[in-house]
Amino acid sequence: xxxxxxxxxxxxxxxxxxxxxxxxxxxxxxxxxxxxxxxxxxxxxxxxxxxxxxxxxxxxxxxxxxxxxxxxxxxxxxxxxxxxxxxxxxxxxxxxxxxxxxxxxxxxxxxxxxxxxxxxxxxxxxxxxxxxxxxxxxxxxxxxxxxxxxxxxxxxxxxxxxxxx
Numbered sequence: 001x002x003x004x005x006x007x008x009x010x011x012x013x014x015x016x017x018x019x020x021x022x023x024x025x026x027x028x029x030x031x032x033x034x035x036x037x038x039x040x041x042x043x044x045x046x047x048x049x050x051x052x053x054x055x056x057x058x059x060x061x062x063x064x065x066x067x068x069x070x071x072x073x074x075x076x077x078x079x080x081x082x083x084x085x086x087x088x089x090x091x092x093x094x095x096x097x098x099x100x101x102x103x104x105x106x107x108x109x110x111x112x113x114x115x116x117x118x119x120x121x122x123x124x125x126x127x128x129x130x131x132x133x134x135x136x137x138x139x140x141x142x143x144x145x146x147x148x149x150x151x152x153x154x155x156x157x158x159x160x161x162x163x164x165x
Contacts, residue, residue: 006038115142117138117163119139121137124136124150135150135151135152136153136156137150137151138156
């Protein structure tokens with residue numbers, strides 16, 4: 001007899017076979033006696049398994065007790081993703097030239113500022129998948145000097161046409 005059957009008194013009904021259990025059930029003293037014996041046997045097996053597991057646990061368990069003032073060593077491990085992320089990040093070396101004075105920048109209401117292009121520094125043509133892409137090196141105005149980036153010529157020509165005159 002299956003444990004489910006012993007516990008609930010009927011067979012486990014799978015979705016493949018839904019039938020009424022009460023129709024075919026014939027009760028007699030023999031069936032009741034066999035069922036109670038099987039239930040008793042299943043319960044005994046479950047108790048022995050439980051006591052075996054408890055004895056295994058008790059052998060490996062050490063009772064711990066702490067008092068105030070005891071030194072306790074704990075191993076603290078960060079979550080997996082954070083540990084790898086922190087190792088991969090570059091360390092920042094402080095540089096006094098990176099500090100921007102708040103008075104030298106004109107901040108907008110949303111705490112952003114706009115950099116304007118000063119001039120075109122250089123030109124270059126890149127060939128990607130057989131197409132030629134014209135690039136220009138734009139020198140931007142910064143508070144602490146000048147910054148340069150390579151940009152697509154068409155986009156800069158649309159946004160800042162005065163640079164190409």
